[in-house]
Amino acid sequence: MALQANRKKRLLLRPRCDAVFKPRRPLNGGVKFVYCPSCGHVSMLARLERDVCQNCRKDARVVRVRYPWQTLVGIVIILAGTAFLLLGQTQDVPWRDLTATLPLRIGWFVLFVGAGLVFSMWGARVMRAIAAKKGREQFGEAST
Numbered sequence: 001m002a003l004q005a006n007r008k009k010r011l012l013l014r015p016r017c018d019a020v021f022k023p024r025r026p027l028n029g030g031v032k033f034v035y036c037p038s039c040g041h042v043s044m045l046a047r048l049e050r051d052v053c054q055n056c057r058k059d060a061r062v063v064r065v066r067y068p069w070q071t072l073v074g075i076v077i078i079l080a081g082t083a084f085l086l087l088g089q090t091q092d093v094p095w096r097d098l099t100a101t102l103p104l105r106i107g108w109f110v111l112f113v114g115a116g117l118v119f120s121m122w123g124a125r126v127m128r129a130i131a132a133k134k135g136r137e138q139f140g141e142a143s144t
């Protein structure tokens, strides 16, 4: 009962929270892409780092890049893998036998995490390319 009330409260609170925070909050919140107008280099920085080019150390500009589908697929694969393993061990699900032994569970874990990483690295590459293109459009071509 209390849990249900809690969930309801959270649902009610959600729109207000979104209105307060920036509308396009990144999913992992940890990284940003910056474009350097001096040399055209795109750097991936932690959100709290100063906007400095990693190539030439000059000031760089933040380029907002949306997550491409590859990154989202990577996140979904890891979440699905976690659910698959957790449910397989705790609930009476059809794939229970597939997660019955430790070697099997490790195998699945490696498979899901590996596939998830492949997609999220692919996504990071795509985002870097988008950041380079957008940076050139917004802040001008590098003068070389």
Ligand SMILES: [Zn+2]
Binding pocket: 036, 037, 038, 039, 040, 041, 053, 054, 055, 056, 057, 058
């Ligand atoms: Zn630079």
